[in-house]
Amino acid sequence: xSGVVLYTPGHSLYTDTLMVYGLAYALKDAPGLxxxxxxxxxxxxxxxxxxxxxxxxxxxxxxxxxxxxxxxxLLAEKxxxxxxxYVRDSAKFKEYLKKLMxxxxxxxEGKLTRKGGVFKLPLIPMAGKYLHVDLxxxxxxxxxxxxxxxxxxxxxxxxxxxxxIILPFAREKLVVLFxxxxxxxSEYFNNYYEFFESEYRKYESEAESAEEESERSLLRELGLxxxxxxxxxxxxxxxxxxxxxxxVGMDSAEARWRALVxxxxxxRAVQVRGYQDIELDSLIATLAEIIKISEAKGTGIWDRxxxxxxxxxxxxxxxSPIAHHAVDSLDALFEFLIGRNLENLYDFxxxxxxxxxxxxxxxxxxxxxxxxxx
Numbered sequence: 001x002s003g004v005v006l007y008t009p010g011h012s013l014y015t016d017t018l019m020v021y022g023l024a025y026a027l028k029d030a031p032g033l034x035x036x037x038x039x040x041x042x043x044x045x046x047x048x049x050x051x052x053x054x055x056x057x058x059x060x061x062x063x064x065x066x067x068x069x070x071x072x073x074l075l076a077e078k079x080x081x082x083x084x085x086y087v088r089d090s091a092k093f094k095e096y097l098k099k100l101m102x103x104x105x106x107x108x109e110g111k112l113t114r115k116g117g118v119f120k121l122p123l124i125p126m127a128g129k130y131l132h133v134d135l136x137x138x139x140x141x142x143x144x145x146x147x148x149x150x151x152x153x154x155x156x157x158x159x160x161x162x163x164x165i166i167l168p169f170a171r172e173k174l175v176v177l178f179x180x181x182x183x184x185x186s187e188y189f190n191n192y193y194e195f196f197e198s199e200y201r202k203y204e205s206e207a208e209s210a211e212e213e214s215e216r217s218l219l220r221e222l223g224l225x226x227x228x229x230x231x232x233x234x235x236x237x238x239x240x241x242x243x244x245x246x247x248v249g250m251d252s253a254e255a256r257w258r259a260l261v262x263x264x265x266x267x268r269a270v271q272v273r274g275y276q277d278i279e280l281d282s283l284i285a286t287l288a289e290i291i292k293i294s295e296a297k298g299t300g301i302w303d304r305x306x307x308x309x310x311x312x313x314x315x316x317x318x319x320s321p322i323a324h325h326a327v328d329s330l331d332a333l334f335e336f337l338i339g340r341n342l343e344n345l346y347d348f349x350x351x352x353x354x355x356x357x358x359x360x361x362x363x364x365x366x367x368x369x370x371x372x373x374x
Contacts, residue, residue, distance in 0.1 A: 021163020182255030
């Protein structure tokens with residue numbers, strides 16, 4: 001049996017990353033799954049027939065997932081059902097996938113045609129009237145709607161529901177995607193989906209007003225902190241609290257990693273409030289090194305680092321004049337992990353000391369991290 005090679009269309013890096021995570025979710029257990037990121041689009045290879053790919057994508061759609069609380073207004077039930085029904089039409093979906101078997105599908109649609117449906121903002125935030133880039137630029141864009149075929153919309157919706165990391169809080173949603181350039185295989189995707197699907201199950205099952213911090217899922221912990229710290233710091237915190245397997249797998253992959261981060265306001269109509277493209281390679285490399293050292297020497301330093309990070313995350317959102325020191329401490333910690341500058345390590349300890357009113361017990365962490373810079 002010959003395999004299938006699919007090229008994502010090239011709508012935008014964000015949209016194509018949604019689409020590739022939707023495809024990878026459907027194909028994660030298929031033989032020979034490999035994905036190559038090229039910076040503008042992705043190439044998906046799998047040792048399966050086109051009929052098998054169609055069936056696996058159909059099976060990946062759950063009829064009621066649009067009602068999940070963490071999605072909120074990011075995805076209308078009508079839009080999800082339209083995507084679900086389109087994919088269930090095997091003949092139409094097969095013709096669409098055939099178009100993806102060669103590069104350049106974007107030139108058949110987008111704003112170059114009036115055919116198809118409309119890409120909503122959660123699927124292509126760059127089409128918004130105003131786009132805030134990394135909180136430093138505000139660019140006015142043409143307000144015309146971005147038109148795409150139903151197949152692209154369906155795969156992007158599958159990626160939003162199955163592959164995006166969505167941090168919900170009140171009227172804000174932070175959507176995070178791990179984009180990459182280079183090659184990854186099914187091992188990465190399996191580790192990724194295993195970790196975040198587990199976190200979503202915890203989020204859905206826990207009481208929204210859980211009193212005990214130990215009862216909260218990572219997604220709720222991060223969501224509660226959306227208004228307490230910059231998105232960049234929040235993403236670095238999330239990465240540092242991921243599973244060992246996922247971090248080490250990302251480090252060992254032949255790929256360069258970045259986080260695409262969009263802040264949406266969903267109070268009424270969905271609006272884009274910020275977009276950031278955050279480099280992750282250096283942070284992931286250092287975290288993977290700490291994990292390997294901790295396991296080799298049995299020091300437990302990795303677990304202790306996670307405990308300190310989570311404590312600072314919680315401290316940063318308390319109603320206290322000293323809470324901002326916790327954000328400063330986290331920022332300095334991540335700057336050290338990225339650049340290994342000892343001055344940042346000192347700032348981490350100093351700000352943490354202030355944040356916890358002189359009760360910041362991190363000497364063991366500092367000693368272990370100091371050795372990374374030597």
